[in-house]
Amino acid sequence: MSFTVAQLLSQETTIQDVEVKGWVRTFRANRFIALNDGSTINNIQCVVDFENTEESILKRITTGAAVQIKGQLVESQGKGQSLEIQVSSIEILGDSDPDEYPIQPKKHTFEFLRENAHLRTRTNTFSAVMRVKSTLSFAIHNYFTKNGFYNMHTPIITASDAEGAGETFRVTALDPKNLPLTEDGEVDYKEDFFGKETNLTVSGQLEAETYAMALGKVYTFGPTFRAENSNTSRHLAEFWMIEPEVAFMDLAGNMDLAEDFLKSVIRYVLEHNKEDLEFLDKRLADEEKRLPQAERSPMALIDKLKFVVDNNFKRVSYTEAIDILRNSKPNKKKKFKYLIEEWGADLQSEHERFLVEKHFKCPVILFDYPANIKAFYMRLNEDGKTVRAMDVLFPGIGEMVGGSQREERLDVLKEKMAALDIPEEELWWYLDLRKYGTAVHSGFGLGFERLVMFATGMGNIKDVIPYPRTPQNAEF
Amino acid sequence: MSFTVAQLLSQETTIQDVEVKGWVRTFRANRFIALNDGSTINNIQCVVDFENTEESILKRITTGAAVQIKGQLVESQGKGQSLEIQVSSIEILGDSDPDEYPIQPKKHTFEFLRENAHLRTRTNTFSAVMRVKSTLSFAIHNYFTKNGFYNMHTPIITASDAEGAGETFRVTALDPKNLPLTEDGEVDYKEDFFGKETNLTVSGQLEAETYAMALGKVYTFGPTFRAENSNTSRHLAEFWMIEPEVAFMDLAGNMDLAEDFLKSVIRYVLEHNKEDLEFLDKRLADEEKRLPQAERSPMALIDKLKFVVDNNFKRVSYTEAIDILRNSKPNKKKKFKYLIEEWGADLQSEHERFLVEKHFKCPVILFDYPANIKAFYMRLNEDGKTVRAMDVLFPGIGEMVGGSQREERLDVLKEKMAALDIPEEELWWYLDLRKYGTAVHSGFGLGFERLVMFATGMGNIKDVIPYPRTPQNAEF
Numbered sequence: 001m002s003f004t005v006a007q008l009l010s011q012e013t014t015i016q017d018v019e020v021k022g023w024v025r026t027f028r029a030n031r032f033i034a035l036n037d038g039s040t041i042n043n044i045q046c047v048v049d050f051e052n053t054e055e056s057i058l059k060r061i062t063t064g065a066a067v068q069i070k071g072q073l074v075e076s077q078g079k080g081q082s083l084e085i086q087v088s089s090i091e092i093l094g095d096s097d098p099d100e101y102p103i104q105p106k107k108h109t110f111e112f113l114r115e116n117a118h119l120r121t122r123t124n125t126f127s128a129v130m131r132v133k134s135t136l137s138f139a140i141h142n143y144f145t146k147n148g149f150y151n152m153h154t155p156i157i158t159a160s161d162a163e164g165a166g167e168t169f170r171v172t173a174l175d176p177k178n179l180p181l182t183e184d185g186e187v188d189y190k191e192d193f194f195g196k197e198t199n200l201t202v203s204g205q206l207e208a209e210t211y212a213m214a215l216g217k218v219y220t221f222g223p224t225f226r227a228e229n230s231n232t233s234r235h236l237a238e239f240w241m242i243e244p245e246v247a248f249m250d251l252a253g254n255m256d257l258a259e260d261f262l263k264s265v266i267r268y269v270l271e272h273n274k275e276d277l278e279f280l281d282k283r284l285a286d287e288e289k290r291l292p293q294a295e296r297s298p299m300a301l302i303d304k305l306k307f308v309v310d311n312n313f314k315r316v317s318y319t320e321a322i323d324i325l326r327n328s329k330p331n332k333k334k335k336f337k338y339l340i341e342e343w344g345a346d347l348q349s350e351h352e353r354f355l356v357e358k359h360f361k362c363p364v365i366l367f368d369y370p371a372n373i374k375a376f377y378m379r380l381n382e383d384g385k386t387v388r389a390m391d392v393l394f395p396g397i398g399e400m401v402g403g404s405q406r407e408e409r410l411d412v413l414k415e416k417m418a419a420l421d422i423p424e425e426e427l428w429w430y431l432d433l434r435k436y437g438t439a440v441h442s443g444f445g446l447g448f449e450r451l452v453m454f455a456t457g458m459g460n461i462k463d464v465i466p467y468p469r470t471p472q473n474a475e476f
Numbered sequence: 477m478s479f480t481v482a483q484l485l486s487q488e489t490t491i492q493d494v495e496v497k498g499w500v501r502t503f504r505a506n507r508f509i510a511l512n513d514g515s516t517i518n519n520i521q522c523v524v525d526f527e528n529t530e531e532s533i534l535k536r537i538t539t540g541a542a543v544q545i546k547g548q549l550v551e552s553q554g555k556g557q558s559l560e561i562q563v564s565s566i567e568i569l570g571d572s573d574p575d576e577y578p579i580q581p582k583k584h585t586f587e588f589l590r591e592n593a594h595l596r597t598r599t600n601t602f603s604a605v606m607r608v609k610s611t612l613s614f615a616i617h618n619y620f621t622k623n624g625f626y627n628m629h630t631p632i633i634t635a636s637d638a639e640g641a642g643e644t645f646r647v648t649a650l651d652p653k654n655l656p657l658t659e660d661g662e663v664d665y666k667e668d669f670f671g672k673e674t675n676l677t678v679s680g681q682l683e684a685e686t687y688a689m690a691l692g693k694v695y696t697f698g699p700t701f702r703a704e705n706s707n708t709s710r711h712l713a714e715f716w717m718i719e720p721e722v723a724f725m726d727l728a729g730n731m732d733l734a735e736d737f738l739k740s741v742i743r744y745v746l747e748h749n750k751e752d753l754e755f756l757d758k759r760l761a762d763e764e765k766r767l768p769q770a771e772r773s774p775m776a777l778i779d780k781l782k783f784v785v786d787n788n789f790k791r792v793s794y795t796e797a798i799d800i801l802r803n804s805k806p807n808k809k810k811k812f813k814y815l816i817e818e819w820g821a822d823l824q825s826e827h828e829r830f831l832v833e834k835h836f837k838c839p840v841i842l843f844d845y846p847a848n849i850k851a852f853y854m855r856l857n858e859d860g861k862t863v864r865a866m867d868v869l870f871p872g873i874g875e876m877v878g879g880s881q882r883e884e885r886l887d888v889l890k891e892k893m894a895a896l897d898i899p900e901e902e903l904w905w906y907l908d909l910r911k912y913g914t915a916v917h918s919g920f921g922l923g924f925e926r927l928v929m930f931a932t933g934m935g936n937i938k939d940v941i942p943y944p945r946t947p948q949n950a951e952f
Contacts, residue, residue: 004624004692021724023690023913037723038691039624066913093724094884094914101912118683118905119912121690130691134626141617148480148515150610155943156632156699157645157676157714159950169633169647169669171676173703176646176655176663187652193645193703193713194950200633200647207594207943207952214499214597215514215606216480222699223632227649227669237669238633247513248497248569408570429594429952436577436595437499437542438570467631467683474635474670476683476905 006039008073009083015073018085020044021093022069023122026105027061032078033087035069038121041128041275045076045084057090063105064096064122110463117467118476125283128276129464132269133452139268140221140242140448143261149217149244154204156223159196160426167227168199169237200225205243205443206377206430209406212245212441213433219244221448231471233460236449238469245443251379251388251405254442255365258392258401259313262363267309269455270302277302277455284457297396298357301457304395311362313392316355318369319343324359325351346373349398356393364393376416377430378404379440390444397454403444410434482515484549485559491549494561496520497569498545499598502581503537508554509563511545514597517604517751521552521560533566539581540572540598586939593943593952601759604752605940608745609928615744616697616718616924619737625693625720630680632699635672636902643703644675645713676701681719681919682853682906685882688721688917689909695720697924707947709936712925714945721919727855727864727881730918731841734868734877735789738839743785745931746778753778753931760933773872774833777933780871787838789868792831794845795819800835801827822849825874832869840869852892853906855881866920873930879920886910 002019022037022044030050034043046069050058061067068091076084098104102116103123113120120126141151157171173193174180180191189197204220211218220243227237244257270277281301288296299307316324325331325340325347338348347366356364367390371380378387388405407413413434417424424431452464462468467476478495498513498520506526510519522545526534537543544567552560574580578592579599589596596602620627633647649669650656656667665673680696687694696719703713720733746753757777764772775783792800801807801816801823814824823842831840845865847856854863864881883889889910893900900907928940938944943952 006624021915022692038626038693064913066915093916094910094912096912103912118686118908119690121687127691130628130687131626134621134628137627138617138621141614145610145614148482150514150607151613152606152610152942153699153716155714155945155950155952157701157945157950158952160952167649169649170652171645171647172652173643173645174652176648176650176652179652193705193947194945195948196950198950210594210952211597211606211942214595215603216498217514223629225633229669238631240629432594434570436570436572436579437540439497439542440569466628466687469631469633469670471669472671474631474633474672474674476631476634476636476686 004039005035005037005042005044008044008085009040009042009081011073011083014075014083017070018073019068019070020046020085022067024061024063024065024067024096026063030058033061033067033069035067036127038127041124041131041279042081045078045081046071046087046090047084048087048090053090057092060092060095061090062096062098062101064098064101064103065092066094066096067092110460114462114468121466124279126463128273128279129452129456129458130466131276132273132280132456133464135269135272136265136452136455137221137448139265139272142268143264144217144219144244147217149219149246150211150215152208152211152215152218152220153222154201154207154220154243156201157194157198158201159194159198160206168202169225169227171198171200202226203241203243203445205245205445206427208243208245208443209433209441210429212247212443213437213439216248217244217246229471233462234450236461236465236468236470239461239465240448242446242448243443245441247441248439249405249442250440251367251390251442254403254405254444255313255315255367255390258365258390258403258444259363262392262400263309265451266305266455270305270309277305280456280458299395304457305455308363308394313363313365314360315365315367316360318366318386321347321351321355321366324355328354328359330354344370344373352391352393352398353395356395356398363395366391366393374404376420376422377406377413379407380412380416388442392444394454397450400450400454401444401446403442405440405442408434408438408440410438480515481511481513481518481520484520484561485516485518485557487549487559490551490559493546494549495544495546496522496561498543500537500539500541500543500572502539506534509537509543509545511543512603514603517600517607517755518557521554521557522547522563522566523560524563524566529566533568536568536571537566538572538574538577540574540577540579541568542570542572543567544569586936590938590944597942600755602939604749604755605928605932605934606942607752608749608756608932609940611745611748612741612928612931613697613924615741615748618744619740620693620695620720623693625695625722626687626691628684628687628691628694628696629698630677630683630696630719632677633670633674634677635670635674636682644678645701645703647674647676678702679717679719679921681721681921682903684719684721684919685909685917686905688723688919689913689915692724693720693722705947709938710926712937712941712944712946715937715941716924718922718924719919721917723917724915725881725918726916727843727866727918730879730881730920731789731791731843731866734841734866734879734920735839738868738876739785741927742781742931746781746785753781756932756934775871780933781931783871784839789839789841790836791841791843792836794842794862797823797827797831797842800831804830804835806830820846820849828867828869828874829871832871832874839871842867842869850880852896852898853880853882853889855883856888856892864918868920870930873926876926876930877920877922879918881916881918884910884914884916886914
C-alpha cells in the first residue's frame, strides 16, 4: 500500500509491505536514505540492503533524486526516529546529478536560494515556511466562514485610482510602438481593451464596502500591487491582502474583530504546524546566535506567537500614545531616529515597537489618528480633527493591521473628497452607498506576507512568497 | 441582544427583547416590514405598531432604507413564516429615497442590474448567487486542505508567456508618452519596473509544478487573465482559476482527483446552501418557462447538481468519442454546426454536450487527445500522436475541467519546445524539474466562475462575479 511520509511517521504500529515515493535528502554509508516528499518536515529513514542492491542503482541514490521505495515499516534501531523502512526494492524515478544539482545537503544562503526559487522549497526551511503559510491561508478562510462572512473577489484590473495608496501599474493591450493618440496628442485609452485607462488594484476595500452593505459581512483575500521603487526586506510589488468589511460595526467592534481574528489564526497554526514551527523556532535561534546581543529578538518564535495569543491587546488612543512617546527615555535621550515633538506626527516602526515591546509589553491597538495623516474614507470624529482609524501593532514587526470605521455620512464624505480633489464621478457608486440605506460600517486590511513573516520568523518578505516581484525582478 | 436575520429565523423558541439591523426589502400596509441583512435569502417580518409610531418615521420606512429594530420575537400569525418580530422601536439608520433608489421591489433585467452592480447584491438572485459562490470557495479550500494539499500563490505579474494560452495584458510602469527606446528603436523594457517586459498571468500551472515537485500536492486559487476581444456570456478578461498539481500522480489518478473534487464541492453546497439553491432552482424554472420547449434545460438546477454527485463519470478516450460522434444522428443528419469527419478534429461545446446529455447521460471524462491540439507540456503517449490530456464534460456547460499528465522526460520536452519555437532560456527553471529528480506528475485547471454558473444556474458569466471585466468595461 502506498503512503506519504507523514502517514508513515504517524503510524502507531509497524506494517508489512509499504510503498512510498519521494526525493532523497541524503544518502549516507551506502545504506541510509533520508527520504522526504513534502508532506512533513521530517524524513523517513529507508535502510538499503546494500549488499543485495546493484552498484549501478546505489550510485544513482543521490541528493535530489526521485525514488520509489518498497519495504517493511519497522521500529527503528537508530536514534532520532521511531520508525524506518527496511527497503526490499528501490526504483530510481528521476536522477539528480550531484555535480549539477544546486540544492546540496549543506547550508545555502537565502540569496543563493532566491536565485533558485524553483528548487528552494526542497529545503527544510522553505518547505516549513510554505506549509505554515498554507495553514494560515486556510485558517483565515475557516475563521471568516465560521463567523458568517462571505468571501468575495474584488477586481484586480480597475479604472479607479481614488484610494491613493501608492503608485500603480498600468494594464494595457495597446501596442506600445503604435499608440493611438487623441487630437490633443494624449494616449487615446478609448482604443484600449477596456475603453479607458486601467491599472492593477491597490486594495479591494471600496468594492468590499458595496458588498458589506448588501451581505452584511464579507472579506477579500487576493493580490494587490504597488509600483513603488523600494527594494527593502518588507516590500513587494505584488502581495496578497485580506480585507474584511462589516456593516453595522463600529470602530470598537472592528478592534474586537481584528484581535479575535489574529489570535484565532495564530492559535490555528500553533495547533496544526507544531513540527514546522519547532524547526523554524530553532532556525531563528541559530541565526540570532550570530548577532550581537542587542540585535537579537527579545522572544523566541513560538514564545512570540503565544505572546500574541495569550495577551489582551492594549487599546490606546493616538493622543495618549504621543504623550507616552514624547516623555519616553529614547525620545528624551534622542535615541529615536525620528523624535516625537508634537501631536500630529506620523508614527514610525521604532515608535510602534517601543510601545509594544518596551512600554505596554503586549500587542497594542492605536486608534483615533489625526485626520490629515489618514485616508479620505475614514469616519471623522466629533472633534473634527481625528478619524476612527486603528492600527494593530505587533512585536518585532510593528503595524500588522490597518483599518477604520468608514465615513457613512454623504455630506461629510463629499466635503472630504472635494478637499482632496477626488472627483465624485469616479466614485459615484461609492457615494451611492451613502445615499441608499447608509449605515455605520468598518473593516481592516492585513498584508498576508507580513503575517507569514511574523508566524515563521523569516526576516525578508522575499522569502515567504514563492516568486517575489520587486524592482528589476520578475523571474520565474 | 443583537441577532442576524439568519440567527433569528433559526431560533427554536420565541425570545423577548431582540435587536436586529438590516435593510427594508418591502413595507406594506404601513405595518409589515420584510427585513433582510444578507445573512440568508429569507427576510424576517417585522410588524410595526403603526398607531403608536410617528408618521414621520413611517414615511421613512422605504425599500433600501437601513433600520435598527427592537422588539419581541414571537410566533407568526401570517403565512409563509414561522417567526416574526413585534416591533417596539424602530430607528432609521440610513434613508433611501424611493424616487431615486434603483433597486425597487419588482423584476429588474439582468442588463439593468449589471449597470448597478454595486447594488445588485441587494436582490434575492444576486445575494443567493454570491452566498453559493462563497460556499464553493470555502468547499474548495476545505477539500484540498483535508486531502493534504498545500495552497500556494503563483505570481500574477509574469515575464514568461510560454504557455500560449491566449492574448495577454501588458503590465508596465513606463510613461506611455515618453517611452525609453533602444538603439534599434524598440521599447527598452530594461527601463521598466521589472527590467523586462511583463504581462498578467494566464495560468499558474508551470509554477505550481515547481512546488508539487517539492511539497507533493499543491493547489492555486487565484486570478488569471485573457486579453481576448470576445464579448460572450462565457468569457471574462479576468477570472479565477483553481489549479491542483500532484507529484507521482498519473492521468488515471488525475481523473480520480477531478471526479472526487467536483462531487465533493458540489455536495458541499447542496448541504450548506439549501435555501439559496431552492430559490435559484425556482428562478431558473420560471425563466425557462418563457423559452420554447426545445431550448429548456433537460434538468432543473438541483436535479442537475445531484446528477453530478450521484453518477460515476464515464471515462472515454478521444478516439472512441470521435467514433461515437461520427456515427451519431446529429452528425449524420448534419445537425451539428461543426460536423465530425475525421480523427484529429477539435471538439466543440455541441459535441461535448451531446456526449454528456444524449449519449452517455452522465458526466464524461475524455482523455488521450491528439497531441497537436493540446499544449506543449502534456505527456506524449507511446503511440507518438496522442497526449495524456483529459477534459471533464458537464451537462449544460460542456468543459468544466481541463488537465493532463505532464511531460516528465527532459529530452521529449525539449524536442516539443524546439518544434514549437519555445526558447529554453525562458523556461530554464521548468526544464530543471526534469533534470533533478523528475517524476510522473499531473494536474488540472478549473475556471471558478464556470463552476459557479453551473452551481447557480446563471446563464451569463458576468452575473457570477461582482465586477466583470470584459471588452470596453472596467466599471467600479
